[in-house]
Amino acid sequence: MAARSNSQAEGDKPLNASRRVLLANPRGFCAGVERAIEAVEQALQRAGAPVYVRRAIVHNRLVVEALERRGAVFVQDVAEIPEGAVTVLSAHGSARSVKLAAQGRHLRVIDAICPLVAKVHAEVETWYRAGRHILLIGHAGHPEVVGTLGQVPAGAISVLASPRDLDALDLAPNTSIAYAVQTTFAAREADGLIAAIKARFHDVAGPRSSDICYATTNRQQAIEAIAPLCDLVLVVGDEMSSNARRLVEVARTAGCREARLIAGADALPAEAAGARSIGLTAAASTPETAIAGVCEALRALGFSIEEAPGESERVSFRPVSFEALRESALSGSLDDRLTRLRADIDAEIDRAIGTARGRDRRLAEAMRYAAIGGGKRFRALLVAAVADLVGGSYAQALRVGAAIECIHAQSLVHDDLPCMDDDDLRRGVPTLHRKFDEATAVLAGDALIALAFEILADEATHPDAAVRAGLVLSLARAVGQDGLAGGQMMDLFPPARPSRQDLFDCEQRKTGALIRFAVEAGAMLGHCSTDERARLLTFAENLGLVFQIRDDMLDSIGDAAVVGKAVGKDAGAGRKNAAEMLGLDGAARHASRLESMCHEALDNFGPKASPLRDLARFAVNRMH
Ligand code: SF4
Known part of the structure; x- marks a missing residue:
């Protein structure tokens, strides 16, 4: 949940009331990211260091570095992990082949997949079994998309990011289709692609509720609401983060001339000094400390900080299972x-x-x-x-x-x-x-x-x-x-x-x-x-x-x-x-x-x- 502590005016610079920073609401950590980070922290606490994490647990270097300092070891592939080690799989979800490889190495696996990504995995499996070809609206190569592709055999899913990708598909109109959407895809673009899929194919199944997650939707709507009021929008986040990049696009589309993705206060662009009104938001994987640092730097430039109106998020997910760390019910003698x-x-x-x-x-x-x-x-x-x-x-x-x-x-x-x-x-x-x-x-x-x-x-x-x-x-x-x-x-x-x-x-x-x-x-x-x-x-x-x-x-x-x-x-x-x-x-x-x-x-x-x-x-x- 985004903290609400950045709006106090402080510092000894004279406050120029006409220069303001509007903080988007909500912003920052979502429930899925908090849950995944907690999974690594809990694993470290219960099993002790090292705990291996396959790929970035969430897309933010600050988070990764903080966990590394506590004893987490980030690897690209399970083959790099010693046999039997405690291993956390990332919030983006993992292909079945990754889980099989982990089993092959007898790793004690804690799967921190976000439940909303797990929902998409279950959907594509069901549609695959029902004999439908699946169109996944998402960005090819993004870890979440790679994980979703890995739930079913190769060729069962085509990935689309634009109408051009849809046009390029060689599928007859009577093909039975199902669509799924990357949870962090831009909502408007996804709606356009879904409409185009329905117009092209006769038999189209889709999820009962949108695959785009509440956190993505809320953050996009929040920046969309304030972007037209600002001459600069700053999105605090990591280049790795798809949802941070989407926020930049949404701010531009909503009418803000200049929108930038910055990692933190050190990366404040020169334009900030000349801006009168700055919109500030943060990706779902951005820690509060990074947002607070940017607020501090902007205050130092003479900006006042205001919270834009918005709803608090009250979403929470069931905790990650630590069953892999329990003393196995199958340990000890047969008796x-x-x-x-x-x-x-x-x-x-x-x-x-x-x-x-x-x-x-x-x-x-x-x-x-x-x-x-x-x-x-x-x-x-x-x-x-x-x-x-x-x-x-x-x-x-x-x-x-x-x-x-x-x-x-x-x-x-x-x-x-x-x-x-x-x-x-x-x-x-x-x-x-x-x-x-x-x-x-x-x-x-x-x-x-x-x-x-x-x-x-x-x-x-x-x-x-x-x-x-x-x-x-x-x-x-x-x-x-x-x-x-x-x-x-x-x-x-x-x-x-x-x-x-x-x-x-x-x-x-x-x-x-x-x-x-x-x-x-x-x-x-x-x-x-x-x-x-x-x-x-x-x-x-x-x-x-x-x-x-x-x-x-x-x-x-x-x-x-x-x-x-x-x-x-x-x-x-x-x-x-x-x-x-x-x-x-x-x-x-x-x-x-x-x-x-x-x-x-x-x-x-x-x-x-x-x-x-x-x-x-x-x-x-x-x-x-
Ligand atoms: S952005 Fe959405 S899908 Fe991704 S981890 Fe957060 S809640 Fe889950």
Whole structure:
């Protein structure tokens, strides 16, 4: 927020009331810039120096130099940053390739992207997925434009800065178009270009609210209002700053003969001494100290300083996430991780089941009995470990993990019913239908399935609707005919002489599908290349099989008290499982081969994939 302390007349020079400086309102720092600077300051405070910053955090050298003095190190490329270092990405937004490169170097990334730029990124992604060609009104080469271009594949966006650029586009009038605007573009020019785009193309989509940010609009309107009253306008800002340069243009267009961009008091132009009325404003990235210095210099020349009328800005954004600096929920031994995650998942499921009035208490109680306080949480940890590997957030991974655990709990509740496996014991306690009754068990299972999809479809799971839709679709596939339900049918009604392939098909559906979903979902929460995703899915396929083979072995050799459920059921029911078909030694050898394939699939991921390697080892050696 621009300070309002520059208008006091002071100094010992006689004040010439007819020579005045009109201070535009608002001017100076916007909420996005304040937030980005605070991100670097907080990172320095929490993690200590050095903190690496990719490119200028905001476009002002004074800001950059002040942060350098406190221990920030500014670099052009993430390749210059040491592996694992704390890194802040700038307010202008970064291309996906930058985030991937940061992941590759295992950097602890704090993304200071302005939420208004993030909104533009989300828009272009949505339009790209909808098959539209995107016209980005902006200045080619500006970091914000480069970052926006980097959200979608090359060629998906054309950048326009003028009607001439639009004329030069080789696109048919019936092309489906969407437009987006650089947040600091001049509002009037953008309006003209949008009108020209709409006149040329039949099918044009645009943002629901303008992409040009409030700070740009307010500063441009403020200088537009006072420029005609002044014979000189001074814009305090840095040459790097697009919004500072726009303010100069706006002042000239509004009727001021002379408008200059100056870095500070040292750069006061000679014309200032001869001017009678000077308009003074500052770019959104200009610190108050620079504005105060210019006011001081003008006072010394005999100017009085007046605040022009204007509104104070009351915009504030949600704070930058420092999750990357938290002690990782995935640090420590596998047991530590599982213990922490169990508590977090239980709390998440408890919240999701809720306590809304008017609901059936017995149903909610049965859902909690089935889904909270037990289980390995292997699948939830898998989501969290993959999300962490690809830069996804732990909070989002927890929600997806809770959804998976709801489905897993439901599958066990229904499996235990008399019409299926008819089990009395689960995790060492009575099965749900024994504790409650069969009808309640069926309904609690149904409600848990619904709850899982409700969690995934909720905005809190991911801000991008396309990601949420992807999660819902993948989980539906993991639960339906090609997943749990299909596998359970194959298990209940196997062919008379099941082949090895029949057995593995059944196991891939019964157990593998949900494990595959856990990995796929974790990957969706972050950013990974096609190759990395394929490797993660290979890991998941092998892990799913290992997990089920070990289940089959435990059914033959396990101790019911340790396993937490009855053992020897497959043999008792005359069902062939991997242990019986391959023999115990053969099953152990096969599981070990699959475990090696899990590790191979993770080869390129470096030390950050250790939690996944631990999970593969756990799957093959577990006793419960
Ligand atoms: S000028 Fe606007 S878009 Fe840029 S950082 Fe400030 S608020 Fe965000």
